[in-house]
Amino acid sequence: MSARPETLRAAARADLGRLRARYPAQFRTDWPGRARLAALLVVLVGLAALGYWRLDFSAARILHGLGRLGTFAVLMLPPSPEGQFWTFLHALGETLGIAFLGTLTAAILAFPVAFLAARNVVPNPFARFAVRRGLDVMRSVDVLIWALIWINVVGLGPFAGALAIACSDFGALGKLFSEAVETCDRRAGEGVVASGGSALHRIRFGLIPGVLPVLASQVLYFFESNTRSATIIGIVGAGGIGQYLTELIRVLELQQAAFLVLMILVTVAAIDWVSTRLRRAIIGPAAR
Template sequence: MREAPDLAALKARYPQAFRVAWAARLTGLGGLGAVLALAAFAMVRLDFSAARILNGLGRLGEFALLMLPPSPEGHLADFLRALAETLGIAFLGTLTAACLALPVAFLAARNVVPNPVLHFAVRRALDVMRSVDVLIWALIWINVVGLGPFAGALAIACADLGALGKLFSEAVETVDRKAAEGVTASGGGALHRIRFGLVPAVLPVLGSQVLYFFESNTRSATIIGIVGAGGIGQYLTELIRVLELQQVAFLVLMVLVTVALIDAVSGRLRRALIGGEPR
């Protein structure tokens, strides 16, 4: 059995391996201290109080009891129509955003458009659209086209156009270039390189991202309905105001079940698109 190397000899031979990185440690401690100080300032500034939370737990329990048992109370048909409208808003908004984001993504990709001015302009435009929350888009479109699901679909389309455009362009930039180079070597032009070299390679990834956004937008469509953009959110806000909590619980349960079903189906589709085995 070999004897363990002498620690002093190792330190003498490899001093850099045993040197204490004080600068890195102090930087890490300083960053942690800054985060804790910022958190403390935010808690004071926002009047955060653990006592208020504890005092409100009893009231929260009362609300939970009033929500049992969940019941549509004769409005099941209306709730189902509102849920279908919510799904329609999410589907149409996601589909519109994906269709618009696909050509914009190629303009924003550096390996497709080498022009730095055009690339910068498209990227910044996507950043602007992505920085505005879907709820703000809903309020804008309600004032433009009026109340209803059409405004909700437009709001989701605008919010997702920025996000999907960014994700699509990043997928195009990171795709394996061998197929595109093969098309170019075979005599293909720029459009042939995009159509036969880039699109088939990125399409599974783009489809997976669109499915994920549809699942997320089902919840977003519920939220924007609260401000009058159609869907089940309108019923939620009205019933909460009049404290019809059993019906509220039934609507929440409907949304949870719907999102779970969409998640299960879209998960299998995503795995199929990217080549994974369905579970």
Template sequence: MTKRSMLETDGLRARYPDVFNRPVSSRLAWPSMLAGALAIFVFGLIHLGFSPIRMLNGIHQLGWISLMMLPPNPGASLPLYLRALGETLSIALLGTTLAAVFAFPVSLLAAKNIVPSNFFRFPIRRFLDTIRGVDTLIWALVWINVVGLGPFAGVLAIALSDFGALGKLFSEAIEGADRKQVEGIRASGGNALHEIRFGLMPQVFPVIAGQMLYFFESNTRSATIIGIVGAGGIGLQLAEQIRVLEWQKVSFLILMILIAVAMIDWISGKLRFAIIGPRAVA
């Protein structure tokens, strides 16, 4: 190192002592966090009974089941499976639609630019957090005991779970809207409803529509899961075939679900492109 570079380094040390002379606690923070995370990971493996032998046996069993699934074959149950798939899609669509319809007015009350007072907005936000904090599967188990087995319980479970999530997302979209359009409506003599209808809605509707399409795609998978616990749809058929070890029918049902989700993803992508534009879809 040349004398000039040493002088420059000494000058930097004098100007920025906090950078060059960090305390020991600051230097050891990251290594301590990594060591703690590693210790927790190892403890979790030991506490949960992780075993390489069990893992190898499980892989062997999985390979055997995969061979038993080939080729996929619905037998004589194809019409029943198609009706069950349609029921699953109906559960996802109705649940998402109900959640969005009820979440939008509540999201207006949870948005800071609509309700400035934190006294009124805070309990609404916490209410949405409470609803969102319970998983869809738990809501399905609750509603099955309330209204009985069947797709109606599935619709209510998805609607209630998504109500909390969509309410939060809608309120954030409303808070992120440009206030200039709202102020223009107010300056032209419009009331609060006019501000929402003509100032906010044109801005947030594309975002809300994109979120609804994504949730519908996601709820197709959720409707399959909750069907396993008795909420109807193709999940109920899947659980029944797994129970009786009809692996070829199981693989056919899984293939139907994958094709349905792929088609919904493709269609929703086209719709998002038409509603929001190419930048949001990309």
């Protein structure tokens, strides 16, 4: 039977003097380290205060606006489509289509590029550097900016929205896929090479089967997230339910706007429920 924690604690305190004498460095207070930590905290607090001051943050304005927020909340009740249910449902389906096609396109494009950015596949550091910086450029531009770019290229509508999500997610998925490939167990690939396989055989039979469940889980998560992103980019004219939402808010049709928000919440919750179970089926019970 193991000793109780109280007994172990009492024994350690009784032997504290001998431990201090034997390991003085472990009990010595690191005053320079504490000073650096305190200085870092002071700098962070100072930056936060400067940011609040420069952004004209005001608690009084927030408290004053709470009354108007309550008025808006009352005007949104009860949520009602007011005869536009099927129109809203079609727009919601369009939003899901934008998220699905954008995520699928990004995953298909990012899959082969990720191997070019992985250290255990491409040993040349210059080639990896070029691929990684290209992925950084793609994911550094927000999906809303991509939507504005593609709207000017292909015009208004869901096609521009799907292209915006594909461009934004291509860089993010490429980075995540490459990191998954780099952390994959090497023993399977080494076994393929030891059996006479080529470098392509090592990737096909040693790396891909090991990382495929992780990649699928990441794609499912991005699809869930892109359902919300597709709503946002619709506000700038990239199709979907966001176009209706922004127009209804502008003309203060708040009951219809509340109904759209409710539809979005139910849809996101349903996708989260389905994707969670798919992730568990793909990578096991440990998936969230």
